[in-house]
Amino acid sequence: GARRVERLAVEMSDVLTQQERGVMWQHRILNVAWELKFGMSSASLMLKLLDLSGNDTAVIAQANSVHWAVNGFLQLFGTPLAGALSDSIGRKPLWALGRCSKLIWFLGSYRATSMNAYIVACILAWGVGDLGTLSVQEAAWADVFGNRPELSARLKASNQVWTGIAGLVGPVIGAQLSLLSPTIGFFVSSTMCIVEAAMVMASRESLPKEERKPFAGVVALIKKANPFASIGLLFTNGPGLRSLGISAGFLRAVRNPPPIRLVS
Numbered sequence: 001g002a003r004r005v006e007r008l009a010v011e012m013s014d015v016l017t018q019q020e021r022g023v024m025w026q027h028r029i030l031n032v033a034w035e036l037k038f039g040m041s042s043a044s045l046m047l048k049l050l051d052l053s054g055n056d057t058a059v060i061a062q063a064n065s066v067h068w069a070v071n072g073f074l075q076l077f078g079t080p081l082a083g084a085l086s087d088s089i090g091r092k093p094l095w096a097l098g099r100c101s102k103l104i105w106f107l108g109s110y111r112a113t114s115m116n117a118y119i120v121a122c123i124l125a126w127g128v129g130d131l132g133t134l135s136v137q138e139a140a141w142a143d144v145f146g147n148r149p150e151l152s153a154r155l156k157a158s159n160q161v162w163t164g165i166a167g168l169v170g171p172v173i174g175a176q177l178s179l180l181s182p183t184i185g186f187f188v189s190s191t192m193c194i195v196e197a198a199m200v201m202a203s204r205e206s207l208p209k210e211e212r213k214p215f216a217g218v219v220a221l222i223k224k225a226n227p228f229a230s231i232g233l234l235f236t237n238g239p240g241l242r243s244l245g246i247s248a249g250f251l252r253a254v255r256n257p258p259p260i261r262l263v264s
Contacts, residue, residue, distance in 0.1 A: 015151075019204065023144045026203055027137070028159045030099075032166040033196050037102075037189035039170015043178035044185030045109055052115050063115045067122035071130075074123070079132030081218070083139065088215040090205050091140040098133025100197035101125050103190050110186040143206035 016024065053059035086094050101124075108121025145152035177184045235242050 020144055022204075023141070023206070024155050024159070026199070027141060028162055030137070030196055030199065031159055031163040033192055035163050035166035036170045036173070037106075037192040039167060039172075040174040040177060041106060041185040041189040042171050043174040044183055047178065047182045048109055048112070049115075049118065052112060052118060059115060063119050064122075067119045067126070070123050071127040074127035075130070075132050078127070078130065079135050082131040082133055082136050084213075084216055085131075086136045086139055086207070087213045090207050090209075090212065091136055091143070092200055092203065092205050094131060094133050095136045095140060096197040096200040098130050098136065099200060100193055101129030101133075103193045104129055106186045106190045106193065110183055140206045 049060045049063075050057075053063075082094050082098075103125075105121055105125035108125065109118055112118040112121060141152070141156075145155065174185050177188065235245065
């Protein structure tokens with residue numbers, strides 16, 4: 001499984017140019033750093049939220065539901081806006097902004113004195129400051145490998161192996177760090193945000209100026225962000241997409257287990 005994917009990726013990397021190999025490693029390192037920083041901050045975040053909520057996980061679940069709902073609405077418009085802006089000014093500025101904006105989440109959670117303050121930090125970091133920048137990272141990858149789908153899929157699978165490992169290791173490191181200090185995870189993860197943003201800005205822009213498009217305007221983007229049009233596509237293009245849409249809806253509705261109330 002994992003070894004075969006890695007071996008195939010190495011074989012395919014033989015045909016990569018030096019620039020393309022650099023892009024592959026850039027995305028791999030950034031994806032690993034993304035998983036590590038959230039894993040390493042998980043223990044600190046949970047300790048903080050338990051303190052703010054009085055050890056009541058129902059309150060934590062309610063707070064998370066609020067900011068997830070608000071951020072989902074903001075991302076509905078932020079994602080096409082980020083895509084259009086990156087097509088106009090290049091990928092790096094918005095990509096770096098998305099990486100650096102998580103500073104608001106880590107430091108805002110650290111400084112929060114109430115659950116409402118935590119919710120505000122989450123909205124500022126994920127809804128206002130993010131602008132759907134994960135889609136910009138995908139666009140940067142497509143700029144280089146989009147015309148070679150088989151190669152792109154193999155390299156992505158190889159990167160995912162390392163990302164998965166980071167997702168397993170990160171919480172373990174975070175738990176050990178929390179033994180040294182209950183808040184150290186916030187500061188380590190915040191530092192990684194700055195390093196990631198600097199790494200993006202120091203890299204080569206994937207979208208040349210001659211290939212950029214003029215910004216279409218906010219009104220046109222709002223029309224494209226119409227969620228009902230997207231839902232309509234799911235339900236009017238055959239039973240396969242219709243079933244997939246229904247299944248995804250049920251999954252999103254029930255994926256979080258009911259909260260457990262802790263007794264102190």
